[in-house]
Amino acid sequence: MASQAQRDMLDKVKQQNGFIAALDQSGGSTPKALRLYGVMESEYNGDEEMFAKVHEMRTRIITSPAFNGERVLGAILFENTLDRTIKGKSSAQFLWQDKQVVPFLKVDKGLADESNGVQLMKDMPGLDELLAKANAQDVFGTKMRSVVKLANAEGINAVVEQQFAVGKQIMAAGLVPIIEPEVDIHSPEKAQAEALLRDALMAQLDALQPDQLVMLKLTLPEQANFYKSCVDHPNVLKVVALSGGYSRDDANAKLAENHGMIASFSRALTEGVSAQQSDDEFNASLDAAIESIYQASLT
Structure with a gap:
């Protein structure tokens, strides 16, 4: 509660x-x-x-x-x-x-080594205890960061799946997760990576229950208003830019x-x-x- x-x-x-x-x-x-x-x-x-x-x-x-x-x-x-x-x-x-x-509260423990053009988050074994500590201090939400470097569909899907899996654990604890799959601004495939990322995000957002609210933290896109479908999604509280x-x-x-x-x-x-x-x-x-x-x- x-x-x-x-x-x-x-x-x-x-x-x-x-x-x-x-x-x-x-x-x-x-x-x-x-x-x-x-x-x-x-x-x-x-x-x-x-x-x-x-x-x-x-x-x-x-x-x-x-x-x-x-x-x-x-x-x-x-x-x-x-x-x-x-x-x-x-x-x-x-x-x-x-x-x-x-x-x-930032909850991730840093990035794993690059694989499939992305860096997943390291495991977070003490997450439940950290979320309990956050709740005790009236923290509202969390943030966790992954990085996308190349337009690799397998890698990007893995990043988004991991983010939402952990996000559901955070929502179950009563907090709102900021899901942050950062696209490296120096990526030679930035626009293509953003297209794959948006598709993966929308698929995960559409699968949420009506009461499951998330925020998204995204790299400023190559094309203005590229993430409008995310901004307008009923499960998204806010889209913030890094x-x-x-x-x-x-x-x-x-x-x-x-x-x-x-x-x-x-x-x-x-x-x-x-x-x-x-x-x-x-x-x-x-x-x-x-x-x-x-x-x-x-x-």
Whole structure:
């Protein structure tokens, strides 16, 4: 049974404009995220200090007056962030109670080696325990990422089947999964891969029960409005776009061409903010980033 907070979050995600902030860099991507923020590897030793540094960065973003539920619908957290506090509250509960931002949790354990032009997700043996922990903190949904590199039908079908199989486990726990089969923006077969991916997604969506709701996180497509059938599907709560390596300006321009898709940007959100900025500079830079992504998400 969903909590009252989770029911309120569902109403917000259904009805309100905005975008989702992806603040879920995990172990492998954290050093790069910190470097871009102006914190060098020489400033920390080992994982514990690294995760403390990135939590400082995320706390600064989340507690900024520019970051609130008027423009930011939700935020995706990494499990390490869920285990930490912001101003004395669990990170997820601070997001919702103090900022009216819907919390999501990254649940995948990273990518398996490439096979058939794709990278499936690694096994997630402790998923049920992680979902119970998320529910205890009023987390609304989850996110998990696979990668498509080539237009290989067998590989793409395997990615989508795995995503929906795990997605059903997540839905059974009362959470809304964000299904993320990222198409590599550098793929030499990007448009063909997107065509195969859309067919596979629609087949899985059509097989869901009426009460099974998912979100999709997709690479900005080569052809504008290519995923309109997904956006319009009754089982899809929202289709969100990843920036995938595009600059913020390029990602915003592409997003604005795709009606009904909203942003779920990570690096493109934090582009331009740094540890060296004063609070006023930081807040102004973050406010400009949030406003540009919010406007691109309105189309």
